[in-house]
Amino acid sequence: MKMIITTDRILAVPLPPRPPRVRLTAVDAGYGRRPVLCEVTLDIPALGVTSLTGPNGSGKSTLLGVIAGVIRPTSGTVHHGSGQAPAFVPQRSTAGDMLPLTVRRTVEMGRWHARGPWRRLTSSDHSAVDEALDRLGITHLATRQLGELSGGQRQRALMAQGTAQQSDLLLLDEPCTGLDPEARHGIEHLLADIAAEGTTVVQATHDLTAARAGHHCLLLRDGRLEAAGAPADVLAPALSAGPVHHRTE
Numbered sequence: 001m002k003m004i005i006t007t008d009r010i011l012a013v014p015l016p017p018r019p020p021r022v023r024l025t026a027v028d029a030g031y032g033r034r035p036v037l038c039e040v041t042l043d044i045p046a047l048g049v050t051s052l053t054g055p056n057g058s059g060k061s062t063l064l065g066v067i068a069g070v071i072r073p074t075s076g077t078v079h080h081g082s083g084q085a086p087a088f089v090p091q092r093s094t095a096g097d098m099l100p101l102t103v104r105r106t107v108e109m110g111r112w113h114a115r116g117p118w119r120r121l122t123s124s125d126h127s128a129v130d131e132a133l134d135r136l137g138i139t140h141l142a143t144r145q146l147g148e149l150s151g152g153q154r155q156r157a158l159m160a161q162g163t164a165q166q167s168d169l170l171l172l173d174e175p176c177t178g179l180d181p182e183a184r185h186g187i188e189h190l191l192a193d194i195a196a197e198g199t200t201v202v203q204a205t206h207d208l209t210a211a212r213a214g215h216h217c218l219l220l221r222d223g224r225l226e227a228a229g230a231p232a233d234v235l236a237p238a239l240s241a242g243p244v245h246h247r248t249e
């Protein structure tokens with residue numbers, strides 16, 4: 001809502017609706033011959049935090065992969081409202097932890113979209129990396145090897161890599177898994193701040209408190225979109241249906 005102040009009164013003028021940042025239409029996707037997503041049609045609003053929730057195996061990570069462009073749909077369309085490549089923070093895998101990478105080098109990889117992997121980083125790239133390390137509270141870990149860190153510290157390093165990309169679309173797969181309550185709180189505040197700065201944030205989460213705190217919610221079940229809309233509306237039937245969601249921490 002935009003406020004126009006005239007000499008004697010305030011007029012509230014509704015802002016024109018923004019087109020969605022991402023629109024999926026009748027998307028099917030899976031792995032080889034294994035179908036996972038079925039006829040998924042949804043919009044990701046351009047502003048705020050969208051939470052993607054649903055039981056284990058319902059297809060949240062697969063959907064994030066489709067939006068990120070790393071999983072190609074077998075049918076249907078994915079339309080991005082801007083030309084920027086999404087920043088994608090996948091679920092932490094233990095394989096990558098064995099790579100001989102410092103935290104700083106890991107975060108620098110977030111600049112490869114802008115610079116290419118073999119080009120020297122510019123001073124603005126280094127500033128973006130410094131800012132991301134600082135926002136995630138891991139500047140003091142910059143010279144440590146990724147494999148030496150605790151699970152929560154590694155998770156923050158991967159999130160710093162995602163934020164260093166400075167995309168207008170940040171996709172996160174269960175970003176708070178493995179974090180203690182204080183760190184989880186910190187990440188939730190950070191995501192709210194990033195969204196307030198104009199970045200579209202999409203996070204897959206089992207955490208209903210986090211999902212409720214978002215602006216928009218998508219509920220998946222068995223690879224189909226069961227509900228979409230305001231978090232309170234989407235989550236109420238899911239809660240009354242039984243404990244299909246749980247914190248994994």
Ligand SMILES: Nc1ncnc2c1ncn2[C@@H]1O[C@H](COP(=O)(O)OP(=O)(O)OP(=O)(O)O)[C@@H](O)[C@H]1O
Pocket residue numbers: 031034036054055056057058059060061062063
């Ligand atoms: N690389 C893969 N190859 C084959 N099948 C996969 C692969 N990744 C996921 N699947 C299958 O796809 C289905 C959906 O998995 P996905 O990880 O998208 O669900 P999810 O909702 O993110 O689950 P969780 O909450 O447990 O993280 C599951 O049945 C899973 O076994």
